[in-house]
Amino acid sequence: MADHLKHRHSRMTYSILLLGASTSLGRKVSKCLATHAQYLTRIAVLSPGADADIREEGGDASNRLEHIVGRLNDPTSYQGFDIVVSTIDDDDSAAQKEYFDAAIVGGVRHFYPAEYGADLTHELVRDQPYFADKISVREHLEAYAQTDASLGYTYLITGVSADLLLEANLLSLSEQKATATHVGYPDALVSVTHSDDVAQAIVASLLPDYLTSLNTKRHIRFAGSTLPVSALYDAISYVLRHPIEVTYQTPDASYESDKQLKGSYNEHSPKLPSIRRSLGLGAYRLQAPDGQEPGQGTTSSGKEYVEALSPKNWAQVVHEHFMKTKDQSPTMKEG
Secondary structure: OHHHHHHOOOOOOOEEEEEEEOOHHHHHHHHHHHHOHHOOOOEEEOOOOHHHHHHHHHHHHHHOOEEOOOOHHHHHHOOOOOOEEEEEOHHHHHHHHHHHHHHHHHOEEEEEEOOOOOOOOHHHOOOOOHHHEEEHHHHHHHHHHHHOOOOEEEEEEEEEEEEHHHHHOOOOOOOOOOOEEEEEOOOOOEEEEHHHHHHHHHHHHHHOOOOOOOOEEEEEEOOOOOEEEHHHHHHHHHHHOOOOOOEEHHHHHHHHHHHHHHHOOOOOOOOOHHHHHHHHHOOOOOOOOOOOEOOOOEEEEEHHHHHHHOOOOOOHHHHHHHHHHHOOOOHHHOO
């Protein structure tokens, strides 16, 4: 990304404060920010912990950034910054309202809430409990922006995380990867983006040639691939070199299955049922509308970011994932 964009920046740049640098996405955003520090006025990480703890949790990339030790709900923690980028965990999503309240008092004018996934205006998403806190944060920000013309926000809508699909086994593959049970329909379209590319898109969109004013209200749609659910399995089958028999389950039947599987969910719980159901119904498909988002602000298809960043497509993600795990997979040792 740097080589493509390094010659473009002549406008005033911004000061960035990152929340959630110790999360998986936060570490990647930290790394991207560190490599683009020359294009931004100031970049810092905010954490309520001791400075040594921040540096350990944030990783090597975070160590190259300024560290602010302070409370996330204290306006003084945000003084001197134009933009807050949040990559906090889903469990803390609702707390962003309190953090953003403090940031506005502290002088921050633009916000990136921790979404980076489904289009929260989609009616199927709005019915799933997992997305309720994210939607409430949006509504909170938009209410502020309606009364204060100096405020803006960016919603980066990236579809489902391609690496989460595989790491959390959201496609419900059996242990031998020979069968799967999927909630929804084989022809439902889904948009997927690897978290590496989400991080790069966040940082690219912060640069002043893309963000020309702090009070801009943006809905950026950016995805590595958009394809039918059945094609997700086809790509895995191709890499593993054996067929996968997929059973498609109705949404109503999936609720009973969730009760039976509740004890077997891993560290990504309890969001898995909502994500799996939304995925199978087509709620993670990113539309590419032109013009304005009704009543909200500027909508972008994300084409400019796709061209600049060349995100990984689903086939690439699948290949890389199973090549990394081939030593643990007897199937991958064949051929």
